[in-house]
Amino acid sequence: MEIVYNGEWYWAATLGRILIASGFMAALLALFGYIKGSLGEGNESWKSFARKAYWVHIISFLGVIVLIYVLLFNYRYEFQYVWKYLNNEMPTSLKFASFWGGQEGGFLLWMFWHLVLSILILRKRGKWEGPVMTFMSAIQASLACMLLGIYFGDYQFGLDPFLLLRESPDYIGLPWTRNADYLTSLPLFSNGQGLNPLLQNYWMVIHPPTLFLGFASTSVPFAFALAGLWKKQYIEWMRPATPWAFFGIMILGTGILMGGAWAYEALSFGGFWAWDPVENSSLVPWILLVGGAHLLMVNRTKVTSVFSALFLIVGSHLLIVYSTFLTKSGILGDTSVHSFVDSGILPQLLMYLLVFAGIATLMMIKSTKERWLLSGMFAVLFIVGLVGQAVIPVIIYLLLLGILLIKAYRKDIPRPKVEEELWSREFWIFIGSMVLLAAAIHISFQTSINVYNKLLEPFEGLFTSLHESTNWEFAKTLADHSFAPNTDYKESYHVVQVPLAFLFIMLIGFTQFLKYKKTNVKQFLKKIARSFAAAAVLFLIVLMWASFTPSDFPVAALVFACIFAVTANFDYLVSIAKGKWDKSGASIAHIGFALVIFGAVISTSQSDIISQNQIGNIQELNEDLNNREDILLMQNDTLPMGEYFISYTNRFIDGIHYKFEVQYFENIPKAYKKDQVVYYGGMVFEAKEDHVAGRNFIEEMAENWRRIDFPNQRHAKEAVRWVNGTPGDSLFTLAPRIQLNEQMGNAPEPDTRHFLGQDVYTHLKWARLKEPETDEDGYLEGRSHDVHVGDSMLVSNILVTFDDIEAVADSEKTANNLLPNDIALKVNMTLNEKGREKQISPLWIVRDSLIVPDLYEIEDWGLKTLVNRFDPMSQTINLTMWEHKSIRRDFIVMQAVVFPQINILWIGCLIMVLGTGLAVRHRIHLARKSANKDN
């Protein structure tokens, strides 16, 4: 019998599914109509049919989006999507963001931007409408089917955003799903789970829409490229596609940098860029798009590098899909911090990717007969892949595509009749785009390591036998197919990316001064000479301020290239573009880009971890267990850190955050007199001359201090701990925090102080959130110490000094409750806390060659101790100290990093966006002019 569920909005699920299905069907009809309408000379009635179908598609999906927002704003928690990404506590702005909290919403957002962009194309109705919209419809149909949520047996085709929780495969059949009042009777449906608190900030509101608009805007040049290939108009598509490509550069670039800013401001990655696979996978399409857009510009007037332009534009979109595949399929699982868990749409995304790669390659083949033949071969491979083993057909398919691309490059795509001049703008732009391609390929290789592992899987047996027969080590490695990414960015990314960036940015500097077709070399050199000279001077200034080691040579060269690119483009702006907006876009964007890289390189290469640890016996720690990154702050202690003194003063809960306030004070450098004695790291030093302390003792040790190997009485008496200064006025307070996150586990979030010239970025590495465990008397877990005579240790605030050991005389034994034959040692120690002093003498007792533990309690001090061992050879004792919870002091472990000149990066971003915007405007203008000419 059908159950009538009370209060459930089942109608919304039905409506939503109908809208998705009709939207999908309409996209298919539009696709069919546009194909028919674009064949040959074009057919207006088919086109008009397709247009109508596409409008149905648009309205359906806008309906889907509106409906989901209606559900969100009405808190319909019976829907899985609403329940997962919304809760009652989220503010309105985040309610908007919960729409794209999950993959389904991500696809819808992507489709939404496609809809907006295709409306712009539809409104133009130019000669490109038909073929371009063919491919846009195909893309939309493919994306729509990811949301169908239809089951073929066990295989789920698409994710249904309108799935009710009770229908979800995990609950279906459970008793509560047959309870008609489940919505009111189950408390779980009164509130949702809500967005992961990590995502609950304003970046979540602005970053995904920007990034997805960037993704969507690569689809338009892609569709134009395929349209041009289809109509065999290899050049003509470029002019209308150029503004779209530059628009994509602007938006996608903004989206990527916003992601970086988000990571920097709100997540504890320790910087703005971590070469995370997800970051990389939106960077790579952007890089290709930059290369492609520049080649589109070059090809505008004459045939130069059509194939490369096509390759980069098509590659850019396909890599967007590939990046979606990487992040959503879960294949990255264990290498990325923000990838999704495998949701079962991996095969669908893979199909999309392979099919579109196939279509793009097929289109490059000129002969229709060959196209049909190849389509047949592809179909056979797909069937084999679907029915049997998938990996080998995929590999054969990819190889086939590679061969076809080479054939297309040599035979089918038009090539320049005469070779370009060496000193022409088009040649160097071509070089630049090839440099970009190399950079993109390298990043993709690094990111895709898990993909090779999957591709190598079926060859396990082959490589194992190869290893056995040839003893070739590498074959065994291949057979294991368990490659793992290198964790050292320097080794894996910077070693290749820095030189490529150097080349590329040098090209940015001088290419604008070259003319199309042919340039007078002498004049050209004269023109760039002054920018070069200016850059050299500025570079010297940077060198005086920054510290580069010889191994930093590539980085320093990159810094020079950035400066050169800025001066050269500035010169171009002033002397050639003469401030005319129309001509200035490129130069402004180039300056912005160079500043972004400059800021990134300077702030990371010159970043300084100032939170060196001050407590703990430095000698004891071996070199590898480096103690140089994090600072341990006892509450209310004031310690020097970098150019500050800091003090951890307070902790409190603020909403979902546990905040730890750290106050920063001015550091007034301390002056040392000649012959003054200090100790540092367990050694004693004497000042050579009067001097003012530098920041770091190690750095200035050789210059200012003489080590005293055998300190005399005077030294011992006068020695004070070396400090670089004394705390002055309070400057500011930072509150690095821990987000209390039940879903994902507590997560640290940074707090940063921004200055014009640098940022002080701090985040917690450890803090106690719960009360520590104690025994029934209130003592905390004991700590064991190994000490020599003369050693001191700090227990809470109490300085405990181990003075000496003496045997307990026979006469004193009875008083100490000892037996006459006992061997007993008195361990004399002094406790000292803020002037208060106490002598204690716990015992170490051996009775009949057994050690008798003798717990020694010092009640009014909140301490107890037990001597565990005595080693007469080294005169060392081992003892355990327990501190009472009443004297415990709270502490945190924090990392602080100074990023110098990071503001240049953000300013560069703004300049780049502005410049690209101007370029887009200029390109739209040019495209319109040529369209008018055509008509």
Add this chain to the structure above:
Amino acid sequence: MNKTTIVLIVLIAVVVGTFIASFTGASTSVGFEEAFDNPGKEFKVSGTLDQTKPVIYDPQVNTQLTTFHLIDHDGVVQEVKLKKSKPTGLEQSEELHLYGQVENGAFYANEMLMKCPSKYDENNHLLETAEASNR
């Protein structure tokens, strides 16, 4: 030979070079046995946290050392010294990927990636408990 061809050859050389570099530079995932057979060489070892043994992080002694036990995929249990402060969520992790080498008879990890339980599983768990309380 024309200039474009030269550029393409250089490009292919760079690509092949980075391909080889990314394969040889990538550390390989192994069990403890192999890591202990090749001390000093960097490996990736994956496994799960041994919940029966304590995770020790004592910042008062060393802020940059976390000691715990890992069960690798072959079931071998070894003590791991992670040269970092204790990562949040370590106890909740489902899988750990350690990058490090054997030094002086102990596995020192320079870097660690954690795979934490997916939100999705937790949802199921939540609902199941609700379900149980409802019956």
